[in-house]
Amino acid sequence: MFAGGYMGKILRINVSAKxxxxxxxxxxxxxxxxxxxxxxxxxxxxxxxxxxKPFDADNKIFFFTGPxxxxxxxxxxxxxxxxxxxxxxxxxxSNCGGNFGPQLKMAGFDGLIVEGRASGWTxxxxxxxxxxxxxxxxxxxxxTTETLQLLREAMGEKKAGVMSIGPAAERRVRISYINVxxxxxxxxxxxxxxxxxxxxxxxxxxxxxIPVADEDSIDQIRKRAxxxxxxxxxxxxxxxxxxxxxxxxxxxxxxxxxxxTTYFEDGDQIDAQMMRQKYYVKxxxxxxxxxxxxxxxxxxxxxxxxxxARVEFETIGLLGPNCGVADFGAVIKANQLCDxxxxxxxxxxxxxxxxxxxxxxxxxxxxxxxxxxxxxxxGDALIEMIRLIGERxxxxxxxxxxxxHVVKKHPEWRQYILSVKGMPFAAYDPRAFHGNGLTYGTSxxxxxxNVGGWTIRAELQSGxxxxxxxxxxxxxxxxxxxxxxxxxxxxxxxxxxxxxxFSDNPKGGTLEAATGHDFSPHLMEIGSRIYTLERIILNRxxxxxxxxxxxxxxxxxxxxxxxxxxxxxxxxxxxxxxDEYYDERGWDQNGVPKPEIIEGLSLKAYLNS
Amino acid sequence: MNQTIKIxxxxxSTIRDQIGHKQEEIHFSKGATLEDVRVWLNTHYSLSLPNSxxxxxxxxxxxSQYPLKLSTQxxxxxxxxxxxxxxxx
Ligand code: SF4
Numbered sequence: 291m292f293a294g295g296y297m298g299k300i301l302r303i304n305v306s307a308k309x310x311x312x313x314x315x316x317x318x319x320x321x322x323x324x325x326x327x328x329x330x331x332x333x334x335x336x337x338x339x340x341x342x343k344p345f346d347a348d349n350k351i352f353f354f355t356g357p358x359x360x361x362x363x364x365x366x367x368x369x370x371x372x373x374x375x376x377x378x379x380x381x382x383x384s385n386c387g388g389n390f391g392p393q394l395k396m397a398g399f400d401g402l403i404v405e406g407r408a409s410g411w412t413x414x415x416x417x418x419x420x421x422x423x424x425x426x427x428x429x430x431x432x433x434t435t436e437t438l439q440l441l442r443e444a445m446g447e448k449k450a451g452v453m454s455i456g457p458a459a460e461r462r463v464r465i466s467y468i469n470v471x472x473x474x475x476x477x478x479x480x481x482x483x484x485x486x487x488x489x490x491x492x493x494x495x496x497x498x499x500i501p502v503a504d505e506d507s508i509d510q511i512r513k514r515a516x517x518x519x520x521x522x523x524x525x526x527x528x529x530x531x532x533x534x535x536x537x538x539x540x541x542x543x544x545x546x547x548x549x550x551t552t553y554f555e556d557g558d559q560i561d562a563q564m565m566r567q568k569y570y571v572k573x574x575x576x577x578x579x580x581x582x583x584x585x586x587x588x589x590x591x592x593x594x595x596x597x598x599a600r601v602e603f604e605t606i607g608l609l610g611p612n613c614g615v616a617d618f619g620a621v622i623k624a625n626q627l628c629d630x631x632x633x634x635x636x637x638x639x640x641x642x643x644x645x646x647x648x649x650x651x652x653x654x655x656x657x658x659x660x661x662x663x664x665x666x667x668x669g670d671a672l673i674e675m676i677r678l679i680g681e682r683x684x685x686x687x688x689x690x691x692x693x694x695h696v697v698k699k700h701p702e703w704r705q706y707i708l709s710v711k712g713m714p715f716a717a718y719d720p721r722a723f724h725g726n727g728l729t730y731g732t733s734x735x736x737x738x739x740n741v742g743g744w745t746i747r748a749e750l751q752s753g754x755x756x757x758x759x760x761x762x763x764x765x766x767x768x769x770x771x772x773x774x775x776x777x778x779x780x781x782x783x784x785x786x787x788x789x790x791x792f793s794d795n796p797k798g799g800t801l802e803a804a805t806g807h808d809f810s811p812h813l814m815e816i817g818s819r820i821y822t823l824e825r826i827i828l829n830r831x832x833x834x835x836x837x838x839x840x841x842x843x844x845x846x847x848x849x850x851x852x853x854x855x856x857x858x859x860x861x862x863x864x865x866x867x868x869d870e871y872y873d874e875r876g877w878d879q880n881g882v883p884k885p886e887i888i889e890g891l892s893l894k895a896y897l898n899s
Numbered sequence: 900m901n902q903t904i905k906i907x908x909x910x911x912s913t914i915r916d917q918i919g920h921k922q923e924e925i926h927f928s929k930g931a932t933l934e935d936v937r938v939w940l941n942t943h944y945s946l947s948l949p950n951s952x953x954x955x956x957x958x959x960x961x962x963s964q965y966p967l968k969l970s971t972q973x974x975x976x977x978x979x980x981x982x983x984x985x986x987x988x
Contacts, residue, residue: 522952525913525983533912537982540911541959562912747984750954756964853959 291317293503293806295357296325301399303414303421305487306347306406310421315400322892324809325356327383327778328820329401330372334381335823340831344376344479345462345486347407353394354401356781357805360392360500360577363512363790364519365783367391367577375478376464376486377637377692378712378736381827382478385740385778387576388471390451390494397496408488415445416494426490431457433630434469441493450495456632458680459485464692465637465679469629472584472600473576476634478713478735479692503806511800515789516580523581526785527573529562530585531603536561538607538746542854543722545612545715547666548643549708549843552719553852556616560606564618574600581785589619594669599625607717608639613646613672620669624676631680640714641689642675644696647706658685705842710737711833718746720844722854725749725763728867731838732767734824740784743770760863764870769794772817779820819891822875822883826893835881840864902929904975908936913983914953918944927973933962934969936979946981954984 291298296315303310315329323329330352342348351373358366369391375382394402397418404414411426429440437454445452452471459466459481466481467474475481502508525533538544539557546554558564565587574584589597599622609628610621628635642664648654649664656663660683662674678686688696694712697704708715713736720727725745733742748766749757755766773794777787780801791798796810809816828837839845840859848858872879876887888894903926910918927935933955940946948955955962957971957979965971 525952529913533983536912537984540909540980541956541982563915747954750956750961750982750984751963752961753963756960 292320292357294501295361295503295801295805296320297395297398297400297498297500299399300401300403301416301421302403302405304406305404305408305412305414305423305489308408308412308423312419322816323820323823324776324779324813324816325400326354326359326368326370326781327372327385327775328816328823329779330354330370331381331383331820331823331827333401333403334372335827338374342374344374344379344483347487349374349483349486350403350405351480351483352401352403355391355395356779357801359781360395361502361804362508362578363782363800364515365576365579365581365786366781367579368778368781368783369394370778371475371480373480373483375480375735376462376482377477377479377694379694380711380735380831380833381824382480382735383741383778383824384475384477384480384735386468386470386473386475387579387783388451388473389449389577390453390470391781392577393449393451393494393496395496395500396498397494398498404484404487404489404492406487411488411490413441413444413490414492415441416492417445418496418498429490430460432490433457434632435472435629437491438469438471441491445493445495447493447495450493452491452493454491455481455484455489456630458631458633458690460490461682461690462486463633463680463682463690464695465634465641465690466632467634469632471576472574474634477636477738479634481632502804504803507799507803511790511798511803515786518789519580519786522789523785526581526583529566530583532562532565532585532601532606534603535606536563538718539611540853541722542849542852543719543726544607545643545708545717545719547614548612548647548706549715549719550647551851552722552849552854554611554616557611559616560610560618560621565601569618569622571598576783579783579786583785587622589622592619594619594623597623597626599629601625604717605635605639608636608643609672612639612643612717614666615669615672616667617669620672623669624672627673627676627680631676633676633680636716637692637714638676638679640693640708641679642672644703644706645675645685645689646671648703653703654685660684708737708841708843710840711735711837713737719849719854720840721849721857721859723749723757724760724859724863724867725757725766727840727844727859727864728763728767728871729770731840731864731868732771732871734821734828741771741774741778743767743774745770758857760866761870763867764872764874767871768818768874771821772814774817775820776813776817779816815891819893822887822891823893825877825881825883826888829882833881835868835879838868838881903927904929904931904973906936906973906977906979908979909981911980911982914981917946931973932969933957933965933971933973936973937969952983954982956980956982
C-alpha cells in the first residue's frame with residue numbers, strides 16, 4: 291500500500307439491518323482512479339444497476355475522500371459523493387467541504403457507503419471504528435442547521451463532522467441538498483436519497499493520525515502555499531465568489547428573468563460591494579482553509595430584517611437577477627429558507643424563475659400558486675414560491691419533482707426551461723460564453739459549471755480563441771474537465787489547487803510527499819479516465835448525443851439586450867463544438883467512448899465486469 | 900488638427916477598491932492603441948499590466964485575443980474593463 295495519504299479502509303453501513311462492516315481499499319483502483327470522485331464513480335459502476343431508481347433501497351450513496359483530505363495543508367477539506375440523482379434520474383457526482391471528510395479520514399476510513407432503507411427515522415454516529423444507530427423520530431421537520439447541532443450534541447464532540455437533511459428531503463423533494471458542516475452537496479438532489487433511506491443525519495469523529503510519506507516536505511509545501519494564497523486569493527477572502535456578480539453582469543452573461551436576457555440593470559444592488567457595505571457579518575472557512583471565502587450575511591433593516599445566510603455567486607445570480615429580484619435582503623432571506631428546508635439554491639432559483647415567466651405569460655395563474663403573485667422582481671413572491679416547492683404545495687409540488695418531470699408533464703413549457711439532462715443551468719449564459727455551453731452539455735451530471743468545466747477565464751484570456759469562437763472549445767473543455775476530475779479526487783478545494791501545484795501540468799511534489807507514490811505525471815490521464823468512466827456509466831443509463839444538447843432558448847433566441855446583445859449559440863454552432871469535443875475525447879459521434887480509448891485508458895476491465 | 904477619441908474605462912468589482920471609482924472617460928489622440936491605455940493606467944494608478952490578478956478586456960474580449968495585441972488601435976466609444984478574473988465561482 292501507500293506510505294501515506296490513505297487509511298486503507300472503507301466503511302459500509304446498511305441502515306436496513308443497522309449493521310456495518312469494514313472493507314479494504316483496493317490498491318489497483320487507487321492507482322488508476324486516485325480517490326474521491328474516481329473511487330466513488332467506480333463503486334457506483336460496480337454496484338448501481340441502470341434499472342435502480344433513485345429512491346429504491348438498492349440505490350446507495352458513496353462518499354469518498356482523497357489522499358490529501360485532512361492533511362496539514364491548506365483547504366484539505368473536500369470529499370465527494372456518487373449516487374443516482376433524483377433530479378436527473380442518472381449518475382450524480384458532487385463535491386463538498388466542511389469537517390466531515392477530514393474527520394472520516396481520522397476515524398480511519400477513506401470512504402463511507404450508505405445503503406438500504408431504515409424502518410424509521412435514524413441518525414448515524416461514527417466514532418473511530420464504532421458505529422451507533424440512533425432514533426431520529428423526534429428530529430423530523432427540523433431544519434438542516436438544527437439537525438447539525440443535534441448531531442453534534444448526540445455525539446458529544448464539538449469538532450465532529452456532521453451532515454444533515456432538512457424537511458424538503460424528508461418529503462423527497464428532488465432538488466434537496468445535504469448540508470455538511472454548513473457547506474453543501476448541493477446539486478442533483480442527494481438529500482432526497484438520504485431522506486428516502488430515512489437517514490436524517492450522520493456524524494463522524496476520529497482520533498487517528500493520517501499517515502504522510504514525507505512530513506518535512508509537506509511542511510515546506512504548506513508554508514509556500516500559505517504565502518502564495520495571501521496574495522493570489524486576497525479577493526476571495528474579502529469578497530468570496532460574489533466578486534463575480536458585477537463582472538459576469540458587465541460581460542453580459544448574467545441570467546436575468548429566466549435567461550430571457552443576460553444583463554441585469556440593477557446589478558449594483560446585489561454585487562459584492564453592496565454585500566460588504568450593508569450585509570457582511572463575517573467570513574466562514576472550511577477545514578484548514580486560510581482563504582475563508584464563505585461570507586455570512588445578515589439583513590439589518592427592511593422587511594427581511596434578521597435573515598441570515600452564507601451567500602455565493604450562483605445563489606445571488608439565480609435567486610436575484612434570474613428572478614428579477616434586486617433586493618439583496620430578499621435574496622438572503624430566500625437563501626436562508628433554502629438552507630432551512632434543505633434545497634439547492636441553483637435549482638430552486640431556476641424553478642422560481644420558470645414559475646415567474648409562466649405566470650407573467652398567463653400560462654399559470656394564482657390558483658396554482660396559492661395566490662402568490664409570481665412576478666419577476668418580487669422578493670416576497672420569490673420567498674413564497676420557494677416555500678411552495680419545499681413544502682410540495684400547489685405548483686410547488688410539480689417543481690419539487692425536478693425539470694425532467696416538469697417537461698414530461700408539460701412538453702409545451704420546454705421552450706422556457708433551461709436545463710440539460712434534467713439539471714438546471716448555473717449562473718452563466720452560454721450565449722455569451724460559448725465554451726460554457728459545451729460545459730453544460732457535456733458535464734457528467736447536467737448543466738453544471740464545476741464538473742463541466744469553468745471556461746470563463748480561458749475564454750477571456752486565451753490567445754487562440756475568444757468567447758464567441760467555436761474552434762478550440764472542444765479541447766479546452768476536455769482539458770478543464772480532466773483537470774477538475776483529478777482535483778475532485780485529491781480532497782482539496784479547487785480554489786487552492788494552483789498554490790499546491792495542481793494545474794494541467796501538475797508539479798510541486800505535493801502528492802508524492804503525501805503518498806510516497808509518483809502520481810503527478812499521470813494526473814491528467816487519471817482525470818481523463820475518471821471522465822470516461824463516468825461517460826460509460828451515463829451511456830449505460832441511456833445517455834448519448836441527444837442528451838448533450840442545449841435548450842431552445844440558447845439555440846434559437848438571440849440575447850435581446852445588454853453587452854452581449856445579438857449573440858446566440860445555434861444548434862449548428864453548438865454541433866461544431868460538440869463534434870470537436872467528442873473527437874478530442876475519442877468518443878464516437880453519438881457520444882460513446884470508442885473501444886480503443888477505453889482500452890488506452892485501461893478501463894476495459896470495468897466494461898467487462 | 901489634433902483629433903481625439905473618447906474611451907470608457909471600467910474598474911470592476913475588486914479592482915474598483917484599488918482605483919477608488921468605478922469608471923471614467925479618457926481622451927486619447929486618434930491612432931492610440933491598447934499600449935497607450937496600459938501606460939496611462941501605469942502613470943495614473945501605478946497599475947502594471949500584464950498582471951496575474953487582472954484580466955483587461957476591450958469591448959468584452961481579452962486584450963490578448965486581438966491579433967495585434969497591445970498594438971490594437973482604439974476607436975471612439977471603445978470600452979475597456981479591468982476584471983479580477985482568477986478562477987471559478
Ligand atoms: S476557498 Fe472557500 S470553498 Fe474552498 S475550502 Fe476555502 S472556504 Fe471552503
